[in-house]
Amino acid sequence: MVGLATVFGAGGGTSSYREIEDTDVIVLWGSNARFAHPIFFHHVLTGIRNGAKLFVVDPRRTASARWADRWLGLHVGSDIALAHAIGREIIAAGLYHRAFVEGSTTGFDEYRAAVDPWTLERAEAVTGVPADAIRELAHAFANADRAQMCWTLGITEHHNGVDNVLSLINLNLLCGHVGRYGAGINPLRGQNNVQGGGDMGAIPNKLSGFQDILDDDARHKFEGAWNCTIPPHHGKHLTQMFESMERKEIRALYVIGENPAQSEADSGHAIHILEGLEHMVVQDIFLTKTAELADVVLPATAAWCETEGTVTNSERRVQRVRKAIDPPVGARDDTAIIVELAHRMGHPEWDYPDSETIWNELRSLSPMHAGMSYGRLEEHGGIQWPCPSNDTFEPSFLHGRLWAENLADRGRLAPFSPVPWAGPVDLLSDEFPIRLTTGRRLDSYNTGVQSGAIASPLRQGETLDLNPDDAMRLGIDEHELVLVSSRRGSIKAPVRFDSHLRPGLAFMTFHFPDEIDVNVLTIEANDPKSGTAEFKASAIRVEKLQAPADTHLPVAGQ
Amino acid sequence: MDLRFPDATPTLDEVQALDSVLGPSLIAEGWEREHGGAHRAEALRHRLLPSLHALQDRIGYISHGGLGELCRRLDVAPAEAYGVASFYAMFSMEQRPPRVAHVCADLACQALGAGALLDAVQAECGPPNQTGVAGAWQPSPCLGLCERGPAVLVTEAGAPAHEAVVAPAIATDVAVALRVGPRGLGAEAPVVDAVPQASSPEGRSALVLLKRVGVVDPSSIDDYRAHGGYQALRAAAAMGPSGVIREVTDSNLVGRGGAAFPAGRKWAAVAGQPVRTHYLVCNADESEPGTFKDRVIIEGDPFSLIEAMTICAFATGCEQGFVYLRGEYPRALEHLQHAIESARSRGYLGANVMDLGFAFDIEIVRGAGAYICGEETAIFNSIEGYRGEPRSKPPFPVEAGLFGKPTVVNNVETLVNVLPIMLHGGQAFASIGTPGSTGTKVFCVSGSVTTAGVYEVPYGATLRELIELAGGVPAGRTLQAVLLGGAAGSFVRADEIDFPLTLEGARAHNTTLGSGVVMLLDDTVDLPTFLRRIAAFFRDESCGQCVPCRVGTVRQEEALVRITLGQRPAAENVHDMQVLRDVGRAMRDASICGLGQTAWSAIESAIDRLGAFEGLSS
Amino acid sequence: MTMMHETPVALPRRAVTITIDGDEVKVPEGATILDACKVHGTDVPTLCYGDTLDPVNACRVCVVEVEGNRVLIPSCSRKVEPGMVVNTDNERTRHSRRMVLELLGSSVDLSAAPNVQGWMQQYDADPARFGDANTMRTVQQPVKVDNDLYVRDYSRCILCYKCVDACGEQWQNSFAITVAGRGFDAHISTEFDVGLPDSACVYCGNCIEVCPTGALMFKTEHDMRQANTWNEAEQRQTTTVCPYCGVGCNLTLHTQDNTIVKVTSPHDHAITSGNLCIKGRFGFQHVQTFARD
Known part of the structure; x- marks a missing residue:
């Protein structure tokens, strides 16, 4: 969200899913959408069947990569090098969109200088991707009438995740692939309301509707409506909060619907910090590992089926969630709990009888949501922001202004970002020679709190996935229990062979933290701009266990 | 494409068989393969049928391992490939002996005694489709060898596969063929034997399309x-x-x-x-x-x-x-x-x-x-x-x-x-034939006929003339009926053969020339058995896509079997005759393609023109 | 529900006028005869037609008579042409529809197929006239229960191809199932008929979503039907948004006694077109099985 907001002002994907079906080239970069966003991938598949060429950039030959006309299997963390080489090739071949670059962007010369050292040969050496594959992607992307750039956590879960995002946005700016139907830049959100959380202002630097907290007019508008004073400075993102907790500057924590004790990188360290708090309140639908550490647990309703409200998806579509079943006795809506807290804290004037009242307040304060009445949301199956009018809709894509006839109508021109490349923090060495990257499987979700109950026939429990040749070199059989160590800790896990992993690359998920806590291994090297940790790049060592392996391994989830 | 392939591995024979049609260059799966996706798979898909042939020809059936390897190379989903392979009668999805004798059980051969041959083969070689033996036999639909039925095709899997024809065949021929295989059998009759007109100068002078058959060296x-x-x-x-x-x-x-x-x-x-x-x-x-x-x-x-x-x-x-x-x-x-x-x-x-x-x-x-x-x-x-x-x-x-x-x-x-x-x-x-039907037409005359074969005549010759050209029914027999157009065609009575063989002549006569089948049935042919074979043929060959044909061909056959085999009160036959008409009409009106639309034609004409079951339903 | 305006990529379509049962009906170019019948208010039975799938026109229950054609025409797939004269309800169409219903009814268990019993009466269909199960072929077979999420009861299968199309190129592209065999032996199958856990199935349930006869069923529904506790009259349907990834798929939760018994997705929603993944389709257990206190 930070990268897009930096360039365009609004932190949302610029296209709609439907546009993927009508595009000519699709690049999935660091996204295994086939597993992580399966129904988005349906739109990609429709695009492919309509003739679009698909490129997948990913260290792993994932399920998504197997759908690609060409897969670019880069070394973990070499994304910026690859993106810069693509940019350089497009410029060198004279394929960039001169009119768009000159009229709608800024900073091209600096960008050109930044990418200039990234020849195909150098990029091949750094990324491991053959030069001809880089050239093929560059030319196809630049020559396409419409192209889509899509990414997920493979781009953002790095110590320099925001720079990664910016390096991809550069390519779309270079070719004019933004602000037109079918051409765009789309981050795929990992959770059903990540986008909505940001839209509503649950980020440290924005009020609802991406209104800047440092903007006096905006702040005063909210202060007037809420009859309070809003601190005129940015708050802290998650990583900064943990740092503050560690320094004892933050001593109390109110956690709503998060499980940081298991989802944070270097989880041992995270738990230690949470245990050091003076007071922690956890509001959740389950007694999570984090909740077990809490002083007070507030049982909440499941927002998606026991509550009325809205969520926003990856194409900025605000949709209604509705109550289908009664919650368990004692569980209450998140909003009801917050209102009750306000009452107890001396604010009896908080009066929100239902979710629609809250929503209408938002509409009165956030211009981009103003036209989204519950009635219209119902009628149209959700509405994409921005929607300032009660009568009309905006185009399905953002930033059409950049193509306006008159310079004055183009608004703030989109800046190129001459970001530097820096490899993963956790370096490979003789001691830790294997690169571990993490991700998701199709039938599981995050720490497994919700998905664990699916009686999935696909589930095999947590494994360390290894290239079979690597495993053979180490004398390891498939299903053998091994010791996996990083500079931060060790876990035991059974091995699964995956011939789609390149030699030297290993893969795990964090779906079964109760059985195998992968985040013991991951590094808490955080992006200073977004606070996201480098889940995607750890250096590990794999060793045979001394004792003969138990022939009947415990399977996670059973 | 993120397909899932079976764990079973192919044998060396199967790998070589696939190499022979696909070349060894197609990398199967794994991180070394950069290229993939739906467009590549689409471009390769038409190689599925030849690849299935290669596997079948090599080992005599399609194994799990062979199918899996084929799918990996072509990026075809195993279920899809299975669905395709199991559609075709020549592909066996179960292990089968490498040597198979396909004994024609179809119409023309039936008129020439295929029913008796099948019984004799069963007596001499045991039941069909045996496993665990070197060679097995099975009944087959028409082999297109009708001029010398009853016919047998012998196949043998291997590198290369071998095939041979035995026609006309007796049961001993099948037993020998299963023992010695196609390579041990004698040469097939020359093709010109199928063109009786070519045996005389005046007959040959009438040929236009067939004029070079038996004259020219087909390899030069x-x-x-x-x-x-x-x-x-x-x-x-x-x-x-x-x-x-x-x-x-x-x-x-x-x-x-x-x-x-x-x-x-x-x-x-x-x-x-x-x-x-x-x-x-x-x-x-x-x-x-x-x-x-x-x-x-x-x-x-x-x-x-x-x-x-x-x-x-x-x-x-x-x-x-x-x-x-x-x-x-x-x-x-x-x-x-x-x-x-x-x-x-x-x-x-x-x-x-x-x-x-x-x-x-x-x-x-x-x-x-x-x-x-x-x-x-x-x-x-x-x-x-x-x-x-x-x-x-x-x-x-x-x-x-x-x-x-x-x-x-x-x-x-x-x-x-x-x-x-x-x-x-x-x-x-256009000056040859009639204004409505120009040129010559090649007719396939088979069944109870003195000289079966292909006959080329200008459109306009009458059916009687054609039959006489082929020598009529064998001496001492009488013509019962003629099936025009094959299983999808219709019967005409022996007293109806004086109409001209033209499109318009057939139409006026409420029949069809179809693809040119003229199959004679003499008085020795059991019509009910013949009709059941027609019904079984359509039931076997229906693709199964549309309901009228998929289920209709089964119900048609069942009703026909009840009518022809059951000793039943007339009322039940009347009921089943109505079933035949109702099902037949729906097949004709509502089937997707010509197969279903014509699956009732011959039987209907047998009932209406030949009076096939008059005695049973009254 | 009408979807939010999408940027148009095609020109507005011309209108085409055809005649249905004597009345002139105007529909956009590219519409099918079935679409035109809906506009006209003519009821045409359908079985293999799917609102999210290309028509396969295999069942033939929707046939109509189009003047000038030798055979009847499947209304679900044939596009309108100017001046077409269509008869939907004469003796000829009624005969074919009756026969299709009788042929299917004689070979397949249609008891869980919505609408079919009504059509049987409407068209005076008598599937029993072909004999009984001992004297004629049917597709009767045991229910396949090889996983905990959904069951396959091919005794109920009319071979409409919709599950195959949903699993294949039109939506899911997993290709776990196909039509195998030929003629009356044609059947829905995995490769060599292996069980679903050994197949390419990813348990998205998009096949269940399109099955018109209950041959594919949530295991919850199957078990409740076996226990005689399945009660559609008591069920409520509520559409909400999936709690998993950020795509925003709409889920329609079917609830009975405050329990989610089945999940579908609106066919007319632009995000899903009725399709979900295993998490959206089957990931609801956490709100009802866990002790949440």
């Missing part, structure tokens, strides 16, 4: 040229594509496969399509029981088909031609394969045909035992590597046919008619 392009070959293509080149289409249109040539669609109109439609590529499909899947004329033409004069296809391609802008050849025609395959290679090596096919400045080449696609693939859209699905199910029309093939492109689809006999049209002009061609 020079001999073909010495007998007038490639003169028609020269003439076509001189008149140009539009001139060719004009002559074909003027000739009033209509399709000989049964539908009788004007060839000139079809060609003009494809020629006028701006979309490229254009394809030419030659339908050589003649599977109508009692039809074997295309086989005779291909075996006896293969270059004539190649030349005719080249002319068609020249006129319609087709860059690639396919001959979809019946899988059960080993000798036709061998002759045509050789002829195409010769033509290619001599510049009659390829990038610049005869230096005329156009490119055209021909690929043979072997069918795999499915009557439905003779349907003009099912044939596309089969070539493309899908189940041979008919498509719904529109769109018609001339707009969106093979691979979704404009396609000419004509059968063998239709195409070779183009040679005399080019040589003598459309007008001259």
